[in-house]
Amino acid sequence: MQGNSIGFWILAALCVLAAVQVVANRNPVRSALALVGVMCCLSVFYFAQGAEFVGAVQLIVYAGAIMVLFLFVIMLLNLGAPTPMMDRVGLSKPVALLASSALLGCLAFAGALKMAPGRAVKAPLPGTVQEIGYALFDPGRPWLFAFELTSVLLLVGVVGAVVLAQRRSD
Amino acid sequence: MGPITATHYIGLSAILFAIGAVGVGIKRNPIVIFMCIELMLNAANLALVAMGKHLGSISGQMMAIFVMAVAAAEVAIGLGIIVSIFRSRETIDIDEVNLLKL
Numbered sequence: 001m002q003g004n005s006i007g008f009w010i011l012a013a014l015c016v017l018a019a020v021q022v023v024a025n026r027n028p029v030r031s032a033l034a035l036v037g038v039m040c041c042l043s044v045f046y047f048a049q050g051a052e053f054v055g056a057v058q059l060i061v062y063a064g065a066i067m068v069l070f071l072f073v074i075m076l077l078n079l080g081a082p083t084p085m086m087d088r089v090g091l092s093k094p095v096a097l098l099a100s101s102a103l104l105g106c107l108a109f110a111g112a113l114k115m116a117p118g119r120a121v122k123a124p125l126p127g128t129v130q131e132i133g134y135a136l137f138d139p140g141r142p143w144l145f146a147f148e149l150t151s152v153l154l155l156v157g158v159v160g161a162v163v164l165a166q167r168r169s170d
Numbered sequence: 171m172g173p174i175t176a177t178h179y180i181g182l183s184a185i186l187f188a189i190g191a192v193g194v195g196i197k198r199n200p201i202v203i204f205m206c207i208e209l210m211l212n213a214a215n216l217a218l219v220a221m222g223k224h225l226g227s228i229s230g231q232m233m234a235i236f237v238m239a240v241a242a243a244e245v246a247i248g249l250g251i252i253v254s255i256f257r258s259r260e261t262i263d264i265d266e267v268n269l270l271k272l
Contacts, residue, residue, distance in 0.1 A: 008174045012182050019186050019209055023193035028202055035205050038186070042212055045179065051219045051231050054238075058215075061238055066208065066245050073249045074201055077256050096195025104188035111180030111217075127231050135228050143232050150239045157243035164250035 008048070015041035028074050032067055039063045051127035179220035186213035198264045204248055211241050 018041065021034035039062045046055030136143050186209060193206030215234040222230020256262050 005174050008178065012178075015182065016185055016189070019189045022202075022205055022209060023189055023197070028199055028205075031202050031205055035209065038209060039212065042216055045182075045216060046219055049179070049219055049223045051223070051234075054215075054219060054231050054234050057235065057238060061242060062208075062212070066242060069245060069249060070201065070205060073253060077201075077253065077262065079199065079201065079262070093196045096192055100188045100191040100195065103191055104184055107184035107187060108181060111177065111184055127228070131228060132231065132235070135232055146236055150236060153243050154239065157246050161246045161250045164247070164254045 004048070008045075011041050011044055015045075028079050029071065032070050032074065035070075036063050036067050039067070046127075049127075053127050053129050053132045055127075176220045176224035180217055183213045183217040183220070186210075186216070200252055200262050200264050200267075201249075203264065204245065204252075208241060208245070211237055 015038055018034045018037035022031045022038065025031045025034065039058060043055045043058040043063070046052075046058055135141060136147055138144070190206040190208075190210035190213060193209070194203055197203050197206065215237050218230040218234045218237070220230070222228060222233075252262055255267055259267065261267070
């Protein structure tokens with residue numbers, strides 16, 4: 001257990017550092033690479049909590065597909081190193097910092113103090129493909145309808161991306 | 171340093187969410203703003219999975235999977251919009267793109 005908790009603290013520190021780099025770095029490419037680091041750390045956290053399928057999907061979909069899409073668009077629009085955009089100036093930076101600190105306070109308060117008592121779990125929670133599949137396609141649970149809705153959403157996403165990317169004839 | 175509980179994961183999730191919110195507030199490059207939104211979605215996912223484990227239910231993981239699917243669709247559309255804006259205006263600075271501003 002002790003080794004487990006040391007691993008958690010090291011990974012959590014890495015994760016927060018990488019997340020700060022996402023925001024603090026002026027170069028979008030480096031922000032994207034830092035975000036890949038955050039996602040890899042989160043994937044390890046999912047595996048550590050027994051959510052194996054979610055951890056694998058996190059690596060494949062987020063770190064693999066979505067971040068490559070981000071990097072592709074950054075390179076396509078040539079937004080890399082040459083003229084990195086400045087951050088907002090004036091009042092918006094302290095206001096954003098203040099509002100986010102208040103948000104962090106509220107979230108920490110809700111998470112740490114108002115936590116519901118946990119149910120005693122005998123066996124570690126299974127997050128394997130088999131268990132996820134049984135839960136997903138069980139007609140007695142709400143996930144089947146959400147699954148069908150997600151397929152419609154992805155179809156709309158594909159059609160929308162094609163419409164947005166096509167050249168106007170005029 | 172005791173054993174790691176759901177509270178630790180919730181705290182980490184809150185920190186990541188707040189960092190993402192700062193980024194959305196101060197950045198002017200819409201691609202970086204998108205990345206910060208992804209960071210916030212990931213923080214929410216971490217909280218969902220941790221609470222699912224805490225409550226002994228698989229529902230948290232199911233919701234995390236659906237959040238990932240929605241995030242993938244959002245990124246595809248959002249980056250399409252950014253490319254489209256860049257094509258028509260030659261800039262994507264969030265303060266220059268004010269067509270919908272009243």
